[in-house]
Amino acid sequence: MLALLCVAGIAGVFWFLRDDDTPLLGGGSDDIPGLVDYRKDHPDWLSRDHRPQEEDIAYPMTPPAGGPHHPQWQQCNGDVYTAPIDNGRAVHSLEHGAVWITYQPDLPSADVEKLAARVRGNDYMLLSPYPGQPAKVSLQAWGYQLQVSSVDDKRIDNFVERYRQTATLEPGTPCSTGFTATEGG
DSSP, rough: HHHHHHHHHHHHHHHHHHHHTTTGGGOOOSSSOOOOOOHHGGGOOOOBBBTTTTOOOOSSSSSSSSSSSSSBOOEEEEEOOOOOOHHHHHHHHHTTTTTEEEOOOOOOHHHHHHHHHHHOOOEEEEEEETOOOHHHHHEETTTEEEEEEEOOOOOOHHHHHHHHHHHHTTTTTTSSSBBOOOOOO
């Protein structure tokens, strides 16, 4: 009987930890105001299909926070890109567990540097400008997005802490050896 109770207890712990709303594993969105959780609201948008590199993939959110993507990922070892990058490669990086921070291209250089300082030297992160995005700064992890109007918004660090590597669909996949060119480059 004691052995059965132990097994049931252990199973209960694993059941609790696998729940998408468990903060210990990066799920749930109640504690980051403004967070969009596409995993709950639009899971149908988050297809994991690989599409040919030459295909221009249309995403239902801007910037994309998941969905079909290109076979090669964008390198995300704390990489700071000064020009836009390919959406399909960036989304593939999200699948690997990266957080992609994007900003409006006209953001003041001092603000861009504040974002870059958060990214540089941190695996599973990348930064790039994103023309046409609705907010000054946007953060994407697979199935999650947060848009903010200031680089000093505390929610930026909360998002990174919560979703970097925890939102991955492929635990243990690398961010190294990815594509490093920017659009047009």
